[in-house]
Amino acid sequence: MRVAFGGALTALLLSLSPAFAETLIATRTDGVVIARFHIPEGEGWCINWRHSVQGFEVSDCYLNQGGLMVLDRSHLPDFAAGLDHIPGRGIQLSDGMGGYWIVDLNEPVPGNAYILRPGSAKVDHRITTATAEASLSAAAYHDRVTIALIPDD
Numbered sequence: 001m002r003v004a005f006g007g008a009l010t011a012l013l014l015s016l017s018p019a020f021a022e023t024l025i026a027t028r029t030d031g032v033v034i035a036r037f038h039i040p041e042g043e044g045w046c047i048n049w050r051h052s053v054q055g056f057e058v059s060d061c062y063l064n065q066g067g068l069m070v071l072d073r074s075h076l077p078d079f080a081a082g083l084d085h086i087p088g089r090g091i092q093l094s095d096g097m098g099g100y101w102i103v104d105l106n107e108p109v110p111g112n113a114y115i116l117r118p119g120s121a122k123v124d125h126r127i128t129t130a131t132a133e134a135s136l137s138a139a140a141y142h143d144r145v146t147i148a149l150i151p152d153d
Contacts, residue, residue: 022064022149026127028140035127035134039064039149044072047116047147049125049137051077056099062109062149069109069149074102113148 024045026035039045044063051058059075073090077099090105118125118136125136127147136145 022067023152024127024129024147024149026134026136026140027146027148029144034136034139034145037127037129037132037134038152039129041066043130045127045129047125048128049119049123051123064149065108067112067149067151069112071105071107071109072103073105076100076102109149112150113146116145116147117142118145 022039022041024035024037024039025033027033037045041064044061046059046061048057048059050056056077057075058077060071061073061075063070063072075095077095077097089107090102093101093103095101116125116136118140120141121137123137127134127136
């Protein structure tokens with residue numbers, strides 16, 4: 001059975017639903033914001049970097065789920081040092097190019113924030129969204145950077 005809603009009813013229902021539009025910020029220990037992105041509900045971003053030994057790109061990707069920062073998936077091009085799938089934590093799928101994705105992680109990040117210490121330009125830790133990118137390594141090499149999802153003002 002299919003139920004159709006009129007335009008006015010749909011608009012009313014959408015206006016009653018929280019939007020959970022959030023801002024993703026990366027802040028150095030001195031309080032300087034080095035990256036800022038608007039992340040609407042259901043959209044996401046990735047932290048990308050090059051493996052320090054192998055040099056290939058690794059990604060951890062997050063979503064804004066109802067205002068929560070949630071680790072959604074990771075891309076690992078190889079089982080190199082420090083990279084592995086932990087059974088029971090997401091589902092491992094081939095990427096078709098010799099690497100793999102770990103999907104369906106669905107892990108909320110405690111406090112909607114975590115600390116990252118960006119590596120050198122060779123490693124180049126970056127935040128990437130669908131439309132923009134910011135290098136954390138260029139702005140805060142080896143500094144403690146807090147990456148946080150905060151409510152829009």
